[in-house]
Amino acid sequence: MKFFSYLMLFFTVSLLAQNALVLQTDFGTQDGAVAAMKGVAFGVDRTLPIFDLTHDITAFEIWEAAYRLWQTAPYWPAGTVFVSVVDPGVGTERKSIVLLTKTGHYIVTPDNGTVTLVSEVLGIQEVREIDEKANRLPGSETSHTFHGRDIYVYTGARLASGKISWSEVGPSLGQSIYKIPYTKAEYREKALYGTIPVLDSAYGNIWTNIPLSVFEKLEARHGELLEISIYQKDKIIYQGKIPYARSFGDVPVGQPLLYLNSLWQVAIALNMDNFAKRHHIHCGSEWHIQIRKQ
Numbered sequence: 001m002k003f004f005s006y007l008m009l010f011f012t013v014s015l016l017a018q019n020a021l022v023l024q025t026d027f028g029t030q031d032g033a034v035a036a037m038k039g040v041a042f043g044v045d046r047t048l049p050i051f052d053l054t055h056d057i058t059a060f061e062i063w064e065a066a067y068r069l070w071q072t073a074p075y076w077p078a079g080t081v082f083v084s085v086v087d088p089g090v091g092t093e094r095k096s097i098v099l100l101t102k103t104g105h106y107i108v109t110p111d112n113g114t115v116t117l118v119s120e121v122l123g124i125q126e127v128r129e130i131d132e133k134a135n136r137l138p139g140s141e142t143s144h145t146f147h148g149r150d151i152y153v154y155t156g157a158r159l160a161s162g163k164i165s166w167s168e169v170g171p172s173l174g175q176s177i178y179k180i181p182y183t184k185a186e187y188r189e190k191a192l193y194g195t196i197p198v199l200d201s202a203y204g205n206i207w208t209n210i211p212l213s214v215f216e217k218l219e220a221r222h223g224e225l226l227e228i229s230i231y232q233k234d235k236i237i238y239q240g241k242i243p244y245a246r247s248f249g250d251v252p253v254g255q256p257l258l259y260l261n262s263l264w265q266v267a268i269a270l271n272m273d274n275f276a277k278r279h280h281i282h283c284g285s286e287w288h289i290q291i292r293k294q
Contacts, residue, residue, distance in 0.1 A: 024069065026086045029210040040150075067117060081107075096152065102125045106228075193289070195285065197280075197284075257270075
């Protein structure tokens with residue numbers, strides 16, 4: 001019995017000594033890419049706790065990856081290592097970095113804008129460029145198209161397991177990162193202005209970047225109709241009057257509502273229907289929304 005008690009204690013202590021490794025890609029799960037990355041991580045440390053953020057980022061959509069990191073990273077404990085690989089520039093001169101936030105989170109990723117949003121909410125303690133000679137899967141030196149496996153998850157797993165220290169990642173870049181330019185939400189001339197950074201893909205809800213703190217300046221009341229205009233660049237795609245509601249059931253099935261989503265930001269939906277599909281709305285930096293009181 002003592003042997004099994006000591007064995008359980010050993011595994012418990014080993015697991016507690018590890019930081020979580022959280023993976024995000026645009027690879028999907030129909031082939032072996034994600035499994036290969038996890039295999040590399042387990043090859044570094046078989047006790048490493050590995051989790052998926054998502055592997056369903058739209059192909060090449062760096063902004064979407066940036067948003068999902070911003071959406072989820074604050075809920076993970078300090079020490080968590082995120083590996084985010086949405087890398088249309090793989091094999092080019094773009095840098096490979098690890099961002100250490102002021103909250104103690106690590107993000108391993110190409111320096112292509114992926115950390116734009118999460119760096120604003122969690123802060124930047126320091127950025128290091130990955131030394132790809134020291135931190136690369138042995139035997140992968142001639143591979144130039146799968147850095148997610150060969151560099152990022154290998155480096156992330158070594159960090160999470162304590163196999164390398166922060167200074168061993170590579171040379172410091174200070175607080176220098178590439179940021180994707182975007183329009184921040186604002187209230188002016190008695191109207192709200194914002195962008196549509198992402199869709200709630202499962203339901204077709206429109207998620208904006210307008211936070212509660214900005215929305216409150218409109219002084220809208222539940223049940224009040226608001227004038228909504230959605231633009232793609234300068235072309236108007238949708239206009240209509242939509243009630244401000246607490247939740248979906250406040251309006252009849254198939255009817256629109258404006259509400260605050262789980263991130264306390266303004267969103268628009270159809271109750272039990274797909275707003276984005278019905279009105280041909282997409283997301284990204286060229287999609288804008290305007291909200292006014294009647």
